[in-house]
Amino acid sequence: MPTDPPYARPTADDLAAARGREIEDWLRPDLDVLFCGINPGLYSAAxxxxxxxxxxxxxxxMHEAGFTDRVLGPWERDAFLDAGLGMTNVVRRATARADELTPEEIVAGGRRLVETAETYRPRWVAVLGLGAYRTAFADRRAATGPLERRVGPARAWLLPNPSGLNAHHTVATLGAAYAELRVAAGLPDRRRT
Known part of the structure; x- marks a missing residue:
């Protein structure tokens, strides 16, 4: 990340207190791409x-893929939104690991994601997590890449999750996968040369 974050590193007590919290979505109407994580981790919630x-x-x-002109920090909401990009989660409740979520929560989160897409009308919804997408939309055959189904009015794309727990992906392979969506969405490569 480009600079030191404008917040203190959370303590163990802060992380414990963050369990179950929600974080604010980054939304505005007519985004190019709405990225959808599985759910917030404790650090993010803290x-x-x-x-x-x-x-x-x-x-x-995101930078490697050309979505942003530099490596943004998570505190740079306006720069992200100004690039036509938004952020939400399938499940809003923070946990230490995504496997703490129930299938019912994930299915309900899929319905919420459809409602969000209907309200804000992004051109694309990109879900960051194969298992969460498959559960949320009862689509056991879904694979990363463009999807046949839409999420509300938006075209859908399934991307690998950037979590460090997804160890078989590197920044380079994640960036390459994310760049495929950028190209399909007709967005320019914003990396500074």
């Missing part, structure tokens, strides 16, 4: 920002 854990590869992958 500081109130998406993909805030220093170990996340999301921000680097």
């Amino acid at each position: 500081v109130g920002l998406p993909f805030a854990n220093p170990g996340t590869r999301f921000w680097k992958a």
Whole structure:
């Protein structure tokens, strides 16, 4: 990330207190792409920002893919939105690991995602997580890449999750996968040369 974050690193007590919290969605009408994580981690919930854990590869992958002109930090909401990009989660409740979520929560989150897409009308919805998408939309055959189904009015794309727990992906492979969506969405490569 480009600079030191404008918040203190959460303590163990802060992380414990963050369990179950929600973080604010980054939304505005008519986004190019609405990125949808599985759910906030405890670090993100403790500081109130998406993909805030220093170990996340999301921000680097977004830049590698050409969605952003530089590696943004999770505190740069306006720059993200100004690039035509938004952020939400399938499930709003923070947990230490995504496997703490129930299938019922994930299915309800899929319905919420459809409602969000109907309200804000992004051109694309990109879900960051194969298992969450398959559960949320009862689609056991879904694979990463463009999807046949729409999420509300938006075209849908399934991307690998940038969590460090998804160890078989690197920033480079995540960036390449995310760049396929950028190209399909007709967005320019914003990386500074």
